[in-house]
Amino acid sequence: PIKAFLFDLDGVIVDTAVYHYQAWKRLANELGFDISEEFNERLKGVSRTESLDIILAHGGLTLPDEEKLELASQKNNWYLDLVSRMTAEDILPGVATFFSQVRKAGLQTALGSVSKNAPLILERIGMSAVFDAVIDGNKISKGKPDPEVFTKGAAELEVRPAECVVFEDAVAGVEAGKRGGMFVVGLGSPEVLTQADLVAPSLDVLTVDEVLAKANARP
Ligand code: G16
Ligand code: MG
Numbered sequence: 099p100i101k102a103f104l105f106d107l108d109g110v111i112v113d114t115a116v117y118h119y120q121a122w123k124r125l126a127n128e129l130g131f132d133i134s135e136e137f138n139e140r141l142k143g144v145s146r147t148e149s150l151d152i153i154l155a156h157g158g159l160t161l162p163d164e165e166k167l168e169l170a171s172q173k174n175n176w177y178l179d180l181v182s183r184m185t186a187e188d189i190l191p192g193v194a195t196f197f198s199q200v201r202k203a204g205l206q207t208a209l210g211s212v213s214k215n216a217p218l219i220l221e222r223i224g225m226s227a228v229f230d231a232v233i234d235g236n237k238i239s240k241g242k243p244d245p246e247v248f249t250k251g252a253a254e255l256e257v258r259p260a261e262c263v264v265f266e267d268a269v270a271g272v273e274a275g276k277r278g279g280m281f282v283v284g285l286g287s288p289e290v291l292t293q294a295d296l297v298a299p300s301l302d303v304l305t306v307d308e309v310l311a312k313a314n315a316r317p
Contacts, residue, residue, distance in 0.1 A: 100281070100313045101261040103200055104251045105229075106143065107211035109267030110285055110301070112188050112223060114213075115142055117180040121173045122153060129169075131157040139290060143268030145212050145241035146170050174215075181215060184222040192302025197228065199306035206230045208251035210264070212241040231255050242270040245278030252278070263313050265301070266294070281313040 109115040119138045126133045133153060141149045150170050154161060161169070200207060208231040209216065216234035220226045231254035233247050240246045252262050264275030267285045272294045275282035283304070284294025291297050296312050298304050 099261065100205070100263055100310055101257045102206040102208065102230075102252065102255050102263075103309075104208045104210045104248050104262050104264045104275075104280070106264075106266045106268065106271050107209055107213060107216050107219060107234075109142060110265050111190060111193055111209075111225065112184070112219060113190060114181065114184075114219060115267065117177055118142075118149075120180065121176040122149065124176055125169060125173045126153055126157060129154075129157055129159060139269060143212060143242040143266070143270035143274070145235065146174065146214070148241060178215065178218075181219060181222060184219065186224045189223050189225070190300060190302070192300055192304070196301045196304065196306065203306050203310065205306070206255045206257065208233060208255055210247040210251045211235065212238065212247055242268065243273035243277065245274045248275055248278040248280060252280075263309060266291075269293075281316055283309060 105111060108118065118141065122141060123133055133156065137156065140152055144152065147170060150166055207229050209229045210233050212235045214235035216232065231251055233251045233254065238246045238250060248264055249259065252259050259279035262280045264280045264282045265285060266272045266275055266282060269290060272282050272284050272291050276293050282294045284291030284297040285300055286297070288297040295316065
């Protein structure tokens, strides 16, 4: 049976995905090209350095490592500027209700984010003490779609992957959960999150009982 829920941060708990997109778009524009919202799907759940590589390839640019480091830190500064203005009001609709159901159901929780800024964001939105385990970009060596961020979460909670449900909004994150051997709830569009076991537009329209029923019925 399912014992733990593992949550992605950006796009699941808060909509920082929009801030990442704004900051990357600004960087691309300064480099003389543009990125679309559709292109941005490829960046979701992907680490900062890998995201930059994908963007530079898109713009047809090859740059030396020092310059790439500078661009990545430039992007992060713009991003942090947006994050610093966040409050509990930025928590996505349905999250609070969903977490109270999670607690009532006696499930364990972990955060599984490849963001190095995850602890700061949790603090800004007042959710630092909510998770039983926090796995973020500072604790992992491989970003999504590698399953490391979720398998480490399961290990810290002392549960098996088959006892976990992952909540993800990104293609790379859904793949990470599936490769980790977990039941994956995709939050977004079924056309995009094709690998997910269950897809819903957001946590707002899901109940813990419904997720548990579907995940526990998995063959
Ligand atoms: C998030 C975002 C990605 C971002 C990555 C690294 O992952 O979805 O777009 O590139 O973190 O973030 P940072 O630059 O803050 O270290 P997740 O796993 O929370 O969706
Ligand atoms: Mg995400």
